[in-house]
Amino acid sequence: MIRLTRLTLREISLPLKEPFRISSGEVTTRRILLVRIEDADGYHAWAECVAGGAPNYSPETIDTARLALTEWIAPRILGHTIASPKEVHDTLQRDFRGHRMAKAVVEMGSWAIEAERSESSLANLLGGDRDRVEVGISIGIQDNPEALVERAAAALAEGYRKIKIKIRPGADLPYLEAVRETLGPDAPMMADANNAYMLADIDVLLAIDAFNLIMIEQPLAWDDMARHADLQARLQTPVCLDESITSLERAEDMLTLRAGRIINIKPGRVGGFSESRAIHDLCRKSGIPVWCGGMLESGIGRAYNVALASLPGFKIPGDTSPSARYWERDIVDPEWAMDADGTMAVPRDRPGIGVTVNEDRIDDLTVWSTTLEA
Secondary structure, three states: OEEEEEEEEEEEEEEEEEEEEEOOEEEEEEEEEEEEEEEOOOOEEEEEEOOOOOOOOOOOOHHHHHHHHHHHHHHHHOOOEEOOHHHHHHHHHOOOOOOHHHHHHHHHHHHHHHHHHOOOEHHHHHOOOOOEEEEEEEEOOOOOHHHHHHHHHHHHHHOOOEEEEEOEOOEOHHHHHHHHHHHOOOOOEEEEOOOOOOHHHHHHHHHHHHHOOOOEEOOOOOOOHHHHHHHHHHOOOOEEEOOOOOOHHHHHHHHHHOOOOEEEEOHHHHOOHHHHHHHHHHHHHHOOOEEEOOOOOOHHHHHHHHHHHOOOOEOOOEOOOOHHHOOOOOOEEOOOOOOOOOEEEOOOOOOEOOOEEOHHHHHHHEEEEEEEEO
16 A cells, blocks of 8 residues: 655756757757655655647647646545555546646656666566567658658667657658668658648658658647548558557557557556556557657656566667766666666666666756645
8 A cells, every 4th residue: 555645846957958849849958847756654755747848749839748747637536545656647637627747747757666666677567578678769850861860760770779860841851861871771760740740741641652761750740630540541651650549448449440550658647557467468468569759758657668678569669768878977876877788777686666766866957846744
């Protein structure tokens, strides 16, 4: 039994090594909302809310998450005894719409608390069955095809198992063509549009078939399942849905409508680990590959993604790049690292999230903090 007694919210400002650009905007410094969760027996865990500074990926932001955590989530959770982390998910879903990223940080942190209490790794507690996960890289939109080719070739040489290329209208076909010609026909490439296209762009989207991509991720509007079904029926390249999949029910809709052939599971986007595992189980039963995406997380958020990616249905390398890909210095020890073979170790031999949180570094980076108690 777990009784959560304290949530400490911290916003930190973590500068990226270089700007990261997608179709909907550019990030130079990541505003990150961290939550330190404590229970009545003295166990604690850090978790990370993946909401961004602006509502360009999701309707949620770091500021709406702070409000939701303070006004609605904490009062439902603090001081109440739960038998398992699954109860946190169910409690936060009852008569409480949306705010999935805010809910997820407490739900996932509850899993980490349970892992600490049971002296289990988070991966083992979730049902992970592998000691290493394959690593992919996400390359932001570049100024020209030549710059993209240079970065993609370097990533392949470093050992990354999947090269994800961000695209948008005006930075798509020539860019993909240049990379494919340079990397060769068998290089593991995919494109991610972050809902930058419409069906009116069908000629461009159909032309993507020529590049033998693993998938094209979220080409159309984030809430438009019907048009994705239309596109997938005309496109040989598998469509992967990301922003569209916010729950198990939306995953079921994708299967029913045949709106895609792959799902990117981001635990923060779907409300936490309970829903992530349900989507994973559905896809595994249905023969749909899944993989774990990223949201420019710090090493704390990366720990949760690596644990999830160790589940057996994750067949495609995830966006689990090492700490050095984004940060001059991360907030965990050891920092996440990728071996030359393009894999990352799952810390199954340590209880909890598998890394030590550097609280002094968090103190140095903190913009604001508040503590909520039972």
